[in-house]
Amino acid sequence: MTYNYDEIIDRRGTSSYKIDLCKSRFGTDDLLPLWVADMDFRTPDFVMNAIRERCMHEVLGYTIRNKDFNQPFIDWVYYKHNWQVQNEWIGFVPGVVMGMSTAVLAYTNQGDKIIIQPPVYPPFFSVVKNHKRELVLNQLIFENGQYRMNFDELKKQAADPKVKMMLLCSPHNPGGRVWSKEELQELAEICAQHHVLVLSDEIHADLVLPGYTHTPFAMVSETAKQNSITLMAPSKTFNIPGLGSSSYIIPNKNLFNLYDTQIHHLEIGAGSLFAYTATTAAYNYGADWLKQLISYIQGNIDFVSMYIQKHIPKVKIVVPQASFLIWLDFSALNMTDAEVQDILVNKAKLGFNPGTTFGPGGSGFHRMNVGCSRLVVQEAMQRLHTALEKL
Numbered sequence: 001m002t003y004n005y006d007e008i009i010d011r012r013g014t015s016s017y018k019i020d021l022c023k024s025r026f027g028t029d030d031l032l033p034l035w036v037a038d039m040d041f042r043t044p045d046f047v048m049n050a051i052r053e054r055c056m057h058e059v060l061g062y063t064i065r066n067k068d069f070n071q072p073f074i075d076w077v078y079y080k081h082n083w084q085v086q087n088e089w090i091g092f093v094p095g096v097v098m099g100m101s102t103a104v105l106a107y108t109n110q111g112d113k114i115i116i117q118p119p120v121y122p123p124f125f126s127v128v129k130n131h132k133r134e135l136v137l138n139q140l141i142f143e144n145g146q147y148r149m150n151f152d153e154l155k156k157q158a159a160d161p162k163v164k165m166m167l168l169c170s171p172h173n174p175g176g177r178v179w180s181k182e183e184l185q186e187l188a189e190i191c192a193q194h195h196v197l198v199l200s201d202e203i204h205a206d207l208v209l210p211g212y213t214h215t216p217f218a219m220v221s222e223t224a225k226q227n228s229i230t231l232m233a234p235s236k237t238f239n240i241p242g243l244g245s246s247s248y249i250i251p252n253k254n255l256f257n258l259y260d261t262q263i264h265h266l267e268i269g270a271g272s273l274f275a276y277t278a279t280t281a282a283y284n285y286g287a288d289w290l291k292q293l294i295s296y297i298q299g300n301i302d303f304v305s306m307y308i309q310k311h312i313p314k315v316k317i318v319v320p321q322a323s324f325l326i327w328l329d330f331s332a333l334n335m336t337d338a339e340v341q342d343i344l345v346n347k348a349k350l351g352f353n354p355g356t357t358f359g360p361g362g363s364g365f366h367r368m369n370v371g372c373s374r375l376v377v378q379e380a381m382q383r384l385h386t387a388l389e390k391l
């Protein structure tokens with residue numbers, strides 16, 4: 001079956017975060033909303049059909065995960081990432097951010113320190129600060145148009161006995177880096193040496209682009225496997241983030257028990273009936289849809305890359321290695337973040353995520369979401385070109 005990713009679907013009137021919060025975030029809703037990280041594509045037919053079929057029974061009562069619930073996920077992780085996970089390492093949590101917040105509570109105490117690597121997805125800051133833990137910023141190094149980790153600084157930071165955990169974003173949002181096995185091994189060794197537990201948020205892992213391979217953090221060594229918790233989800237992959245579904249994978253029995261207990265204490269272990277239905281269908285039938293999706297997204301990224309190089313060379317694109325988010329560098333325009341934001345919103349009528357919301361290192365950048373029809377991407381590029389030409 002050939003899927004049509006060109007179709008433009010009107011999402012207005014669906015209480016969409018991306019559309020309905022435009023006015024409060026940008027001061028206007030008269031713009032192309034290319035910010036929040038969901039895609040504008042139709043949720044796949046095999047997921048929708050499973051939900052419709054379940055709706056044929058008109059009692060939507062409390063629903064359990066049956067004993068085979070994890071199997072499609074186990075098969076998927078093996079198929080996509082060559083990682084053979086065991087059933088007893090896995091649990092359900094209704095969202096990756098909720099999963100990170102749970103880990104902060106499960107493994108650290110108030111006043112402990114937690115390392116993150118900005119610029120990074122904003123909840124990495126809030127899950128630490130909200131629980132009165134202290135942030136340690138191991139800022140990524142931006143060099144030759146790409147990001148790399150600052151291991152020299154990480155070694156010093158991890159050696160502080162108050163540092164108990166590190167939140168790793170792999171692949172990285174917003175820079176789109178797919179960390180190499182060697183980078184992850186180095187990180188694993190530094191953290192294990194100083195008893196710093198690693199939480200690896202791998203929500204974007206299934207969306208690795210052609211030419212790159214995602215290595216699950218827990219696979220890089222036995223040390224990493226025993227000193228980590230991994231979060232994965234079907235939400236980005238199959239465009240079902242509104243359903244709240246994700247999985248934790250914790251091979252270390254003691255760490256698993258601590259986490260599982262925390263999930264129970266917070267009473268967040270039960271997901272919605274539709275999360276279960278959609279997750280099972282997505283992992284069972286999603287391979288072909290995802291292959292076509294990745295190829296389409298790569299086409300969108302190539303279009304943006306070529307358009308920018310040809311028409312707007314002052315804007316630099318940090319070419320993503322995974323996912324549908326493009327980190328654009330406007331620093332050569334020599335304007336303040338507010339000035340660039342004003343041009344994007346009021347002249348180009350584009351809603352991108354301001355880089356400053358991703359913390360230190362984000363200034364000068366804006367994040368564009370290309371998980372949408374090529375026609376929308378083309379329109380966005382033309383708008384940007386016209387707005388910057390007028391300067």
Ligand SMILES: Cc1ncc(COP(=O)(O)O)c(C=O)c1O
Binds near residue numbers: 094096097246
């Ligand atoms: C790195 C990363 N983690 C987590 C999330 C959100 O996960 P969830 O909706 O499952 O809480 C996002 C969404 O953009 C993300 O980019």
